[in-house]
Amino acid sequence: MIKMKKYYIKKGIIIFTILFFIFSIAVPVINSSNQVIIKNDILKWEERGDILYVGGSGPGNYTKIQNAINDAIEGDTVFVYNESSPYLEHIIVNKTISLIGEDKSSTIIDGSNTGNCIKITADSVVVDGFTIKKGLIGISIVQSSGNEIKNNIIKNNWEGIGLYQVINSIFSKNSISDNDYEGINPIQSTDNNFSGNKINWNIYGILLTNSDNNNIYENEMKGNSRGIETVDNSDNNKIYHNNFYANDEDNAFDDFSNTWDDDYPSGGNYWDDYNGEDSDGDGIGDTPYNIPGDGNNEDQYPLMEPYIPQYPPDPPYNPFPPDGKTGVDVNATLSWLCNDPDGDDLTYDVYFEAENPFPNELVSNNQTENSYDPAGSMEFNTDYYWKIVAWDSKGASTVGPIWHFVTGLEYNNPPQSPMIEGQTKGVPGVEYTYCIPNATDPDGDDIYVYWDWGDGTTSGWLGPYSSGEEICSSHAWNETGIFTIGAQLKDEFGALSAWVTLTIKMPRNLDLNNRILDFISQHPQLYFLFTFLLKLK
Amino acid sequence: MKKILAIILAGIFIVSIPAAASLNLPRISRRQILDKPIVTTDVPDWADGNITGVYAMKNETGEYEILGNIFAYYHLFWGNSSGYYVGLWESSDGNQSGQFSGWFFYQIMLGYYNTTGSNETGGFIGLMKVNESDMTIKSVAIVTGEDDYFIRYASCTYTKFE
Numbered sequence: 001m002i003k004m005k006k007y008y009i010k011k012g013i014i015i016f017t018i019l020f021f022i023f024s025i026a027v028p029v030i031n032s033s034n035q036v037i038i039k040n041d042i043l044k045w046e047e048r049g050d051i052l053y054v055g056g057s058g059p060g061n062y063t064k065i066q067n068a069i070n071d072a073i074e075g076d077t078v079f080v081y082n083e084s085s086p087y088l089e090h091i092i093v094n095k096t097i098s099l100i101g102e103d104k105s106s107t108i109i110d111g112s113n114t115g116n117c118i119k120i121t122a123d124s125v126v127v128d129g130f131t132i133k134k135g136l137i138g139i140s141i142v143q144s145s146g147n148e149i150k151n152n153i154i155k156n157n158w159e160g161i162g163l164y165q166v167i168n169s170i171f172s173k174n175s176i177s178d179n180d181y182e183g184i185n186p187i188q189s190t191d192n193n194f195s196g197n198k199i200n201w202n203i204y205g206i207l208l209t210n211s212d213n214n215n216i217y218e219n220e221m222k223g224n225s226r227g228i229e230t231v232d233n234s235d236n237n238k239i240y241h242n243n244f245y246a247n248d249e250d251n252a253f254d255d256f257s258n259t260w261d262d263d264y265p266s267g268g269n270y271w272d273d274y275n276g277e278d279s280d281g282d283g284i285g286d287t288p289y290n291i292p293g294d295g296n297n298e299d300q301y302p303l304m305e306p307y308i309p310q311y312p313p314d315p316p317y318n319p320f321p322p323d324g325k326t327g328v329d330v331n332a333t334l335s336w337l338c339n340d341p342d343g344d345d346l347t348y349d350v351y352f353e354a355e356n357p358f359p360n361e362l363v364s365n366n367q368t369e370n371s372y373d374p375a376g377s378m379e380f381n382t383d384y385y386w387k388i389v390a391w392d393s394k395g396a397s398t399v400g401p402i403w404h405f406v407t408g409l410e411y412n413n414p415p416q417s418p419m420i421e422g423q424t425k426g427v428p429g430v431e432y433t434y435c436i437p438n439a440t441d442p443d444g445d446d447i448y449v450y451w452d453w454g455d456g457t458t459s460g461w462l463g464p465y466s467s468g469e470e471i472c473s474s475h476a477w478n479e480t481g482i483f484t485i486g487a488q489l490k491d492e493f494g495a496l497s498a499w500v501t502l503t504i505k506m507p508r509n510l511d512l513n514n515r516i517l518d519f520i521s522q523h524p525q526l527y528f529l530f531t532f533l534l535k536l537k
Numbered sequence: 538m539k540k541i542l543a544i545i546l547a548g549i550f551i552v553s554i555p556a557a558a559s560l561n562l563p564r565i566s567r568r569q570i571l572d573k574p575i576v577t578t579d580v581p582d583w584a585d586g587n588i589t590g591v592y593a594m595k596n597e598t599g600e601y602e603i604l605g606n607i608f609a610y611y612h613l614f615w616g617n618s619s620g621y622y623v624g625l626w627e628s629s630d631g632n633q634s635g636q637f638s639g640w641f642f643y644q645i646m647l648g649y650y651n652t653t654g655s656n657e658t659g660g661f662i663g664l665m666k667v668n669e670s671d672m673t674i675k676s677v678a679i680v681t682g683e684d685d686y687f688i689r690y691a692s693c694t695y696t697k698f699e
Contacts, residue, residue: 160599162595187595
């Protein structure tokens, strides 16, 4: 009897514990719209934010930004269309959301010269893509962390960005100009990054007030009364790779202890009033630039030319096979796209591994092609994970996301060899259309096509097209000559058809009559000989 | 910091006193504004115009808080790039008021103030920006009081006398 009682108590505890865990997981899921998902046997917490639209003509769109924010929940995005601008509001963001403007030049928040345009009191808020003007403070952030304020135009406020006890936030690529007082005024704010901003025509570009350990780099500061000033024990800030031009009183003024360079050879800042020499031609002045103020600070390595920011590559995107794809052909070639903001040449490291969600096997490095062929190494019905690390020519890198696909259970037939139809002779500068009639995949899979036009240009993978469809593309050749057009098909799982080619001629534009007349006009003595030979008389 | 400001203020005052005397400036010493408070309706003969606006502070959460109003007469010299001013300040609730005066040299401004009915006085130094298109003046100044210093903001418009 006692044994039975203990058994039920034990069972009850187990059931209670299980119910408790289920309940504790379910509550946040319900409240936050996030969800726990089990994907490939890995437990993941996935944020599933909704998008709330403001302005525009969509049904149910909000007319006021604040109303959308009030209805948003943590993790949501409030997207603001520009066509209903200006939004005459004083916005309070008190929850973790992304506030995104359609176009930074034309999506305008206007504070009507009363109150702040945007006040943020929550953590991890993103504000991206707005013009923010005519507020006391354009963006005021109070006692929060992890915010990202980027790509905004902040002008004609009393103060552009005001921070009070803000930490670990990013302020990048904003234009902060023509504000009455400070462009940016961090108060008791630490460990923030200010980079890539244009901070022009304010009284103070940045007024650091009792703020420590911030990084200020790659900004332009022009036409302010003073570019940067530190007050009230602002120490240990690192200020480098900024360009200071034509700030009226001083480019900078520092009474405290801060670092004004990034050591050698990275260098310090560009100062338009620096008069030093660069005898060794390394781009860095031979003598330090003295920062006015009582801090006795120096930029030890002043730059001789304005700093041109270098940005790392954008993250690789558009993977093939698509992320999460199943049934992928074992002979598939991996491919991706990637851009560099500076237009630098890119190289790639490829990490590719089976059954490891965190692939660390480097299978190719420093390759210029944006594709990788595992060359028969893939097995049927296997999970593969891969990622690309993109490097620009200046050594900056970006690690791409981890992508995943599963190979098919059995052999996947590639598309049938295509046949190219179209003209084989033509004139440079004229566009011609070439088609693959009846592009067919035996399995009925969707098809992609790749054209190599033989003149150094390619189409990239175009598609998808339905199996059996006629696929056509047009191209014009700018030069004369003989060109070999190539085409290849790929099914949706990556299985490739054979390459097929078609040779075309772009002959010289032989205007014989003109050439003869030109020749005769240059050699009039031969006129009679020609007329005799041609029996024209 | 306070010491440095005091030294800067003292230095500038010492340098500027002979210059001011030679230019026949009105006496804008502390004694002057205490003894002969200006009356806004009596336009001084040296005045080239007047300034009206508000002054403000940032409160403990970094928000701007308008503290009161200011009014001053100004005189320009050195090709209008510099000048001096004498004026009044009054808190928004009207409970406190006083006078202030000082100079500006290009974008640097400095001066001192008193408080009516008390011994509270102090100095200030800061930066200002004049926008001639909309005839506004904005300034940020570090103000030294009896025991402390703080930052004050002014947003004004100005007029020019004919």
